[in-house]
Amino acid sequence: MKFLKNKLAVVIILLSVTFLSLIGYSVNREKMSFVENGVGVTMNSVQGVFFSGFFKIKSSFKFITNISNVKTENEELRRTNSELQSKVIEYSALIKKNERVSKMFKFSDKNAQYSYIGADINGLCGNSFSDGFTINKGETSGIKKGMVAMTGDGLVGQVNSVGDNWSIVQCLANENIAVAGLVDRTRDNGIVKGYTDENNKSLAQIQRLSLESKIKKGDVIVTSGLGGKYPSGIRIGSVLSVHEDKGAVMKGAIIKPYVDFSKIEEVFIVVPTDAKAGEIKY
Structure with missing residues (x-):
C-alpha cells in the first residue's frame, strides 16, 4: 500500500x-x-x-x-x-x-380619616382561609387586635391575634365574624356573618333586616360604620338571593363576597383615626 x-x-x-x-x-x-x-x-x-x-x-x-x-x-x-x-x-x-x-x-x-398598614400573607392557620391566615406585620408596626383587614376589592375580616411582627386575621367567611352591614341602595341595616353553602363554598349572609326591606338580588352590601369598629363604605359583596324568616319577623340574604379569600396575597389593616390619618404604609 x-x-x-x-x-x-x-x-x-x-x-x-x-x-x-x-x-x-x-x-x-x-x-x-x-x-x-x-x-x-x-x-x-x-x-x-x-x-x-x-x-x-x-x-x-x-x-x-x-x-x-x-x-x-x-x-x-x-x-x-x-x-x-x-x-x-x-x-x-x-x-x-x-x-x-x-x-x-x-x-x-x-376615607382619609383612617391610615392603612399593608401586610403580606405568609401562611394559613388551618386547612383554608376561612380558618384564618397569618400576616407579616404585628404590634411593632402598630397593629392591634380587632382592627379591620381589607383589600382594594373589599372587606376581608379582622385581626384576632397579634405578635411582635406577625398577626392572625380571621376572614369574613368564618361564621364567628360579625359585621354591621348596610344595603347600599335601600339603606337598610343588618348584621353580616360568614356562611358556607352546601357545596362548601365560602359566602356571607346579611341578617336581621326588616320584613319591609326592599332588598333584592344584585344589591351591594357595604359596611355601615355603626359601632365605630369598621369604617363605613367598605364593600362586602353582592346579594345572590333573598329569604324571609316570618317566625322571627326578619328578612335575610345570601351574599357573594367581592374578595376571593382563596386568592388574596396581601391585606391592608385599617388603623383608627390618629395624627397619621390618610396614610398608607407598606
Missing part, C-alpha cells in the same frame, strides 16, 4: 513538472497543441480532485472545532431565556400588585 502511495506521488509530481514545462513553452503561442491541451486537462482534473478533497477536509475540521462553540452559545441562550422568563413573571406579578394597591389608594382617598 505504501509503495502504491509513493508511486502515485511520483506520477503527480512528474505530471505537474510536465504541465509547468508546457506552460512555459506555450506561453508565447496563441494556440496549444493537442498534446498540451490533453496534459492540461488531465492535470486540472487531478489537481481539482486534490483541491476539492482538501477544502472538504478543511470544512469538516472547522465544523468539528465549532461544535463546542455552538454548544456553549446554546447554553448561554438557554440561560438568558430562563432569566428573561423569570423577569417577565416578576414584572407581571409587580404589575398585578400595583393594580391591587392602586385600588386601596382610591379607597383611602375617600
Whole structure:
C-alpha cells in the first residue's frame, strides 16, 4: 500500500513538472497543441480532485472545532431565556400588585380619616382561609387586635391575634365574624356573618333586616360604620338571593363576597383615626 502511495506521488509530481514545462513553452503561442491541451486537462482534473478533497477536509475540521462553540452559545441562550422568563413573571406579578394597591389608594382617598398598614400573607392557620391566615406585620408596626383587614376589592375580616411582627386575621367567611352591614341602595341595616353553602363554598349572609326591606338580588352590601369598629363604605359583596324568616319577623340574604379569600396575597389593616390619618404604609 505504501509503495502504491509513493508511486502515485511520483506520477503527480512528474505530471505537474510536465504541465509547468508546457506552460512555459506555450506561453508565447496563441494556440496549444493537442498534446498540451490533453496534459492540461488531465492535470486540472487531478489537481481539482486534490483541491476539492482538501477544502472538504478543511470544512469538516472547522465544523468539528465549532461544535463546542455552538454548544456553549446554546447554553448561554438557554440561560438568558430562563432569566428573561423569570423577569417577565416578576414584572407581571409587580404589575398585578400595583393594580391591587392602586385600588386601596382610591379607597383611602375617600376615607382619609383612617391610615392603612399593608401586610403580606405568609401562611394559613388551618386547612383554608376561612380558618384564618397569618400576616407579616404585628404590634411593632402598630397593629392591634380587632382592627379591620381589607383589600382594594373589599372587606376581608379582622385581626384576632397579634405578635411582635406577625398577626392572625380571621376572614369574613368564618361564621364567628360579625359585621354591621348596610344595603347600599335601600339603606337598610343588618348584621353580616360568614356562611358556607352546601357545596362548601365560602359566602356571607346579611341578617336581621326588616320584613319591609326592599332588598333584592344584585344589591351591594357595604359596611355601615355603626359601632365605630369598621369604617363605613367598605364593600362586602353582592346579594345572590333573598329569604324571609316570618317566625322571627326578619328578612335575610345570601351574599357573594367581592374578595376571593382563596386568592388574596396581601391585606391592608385599617388603623383608627390618629395624627397619621390618610396614610398608607407598606
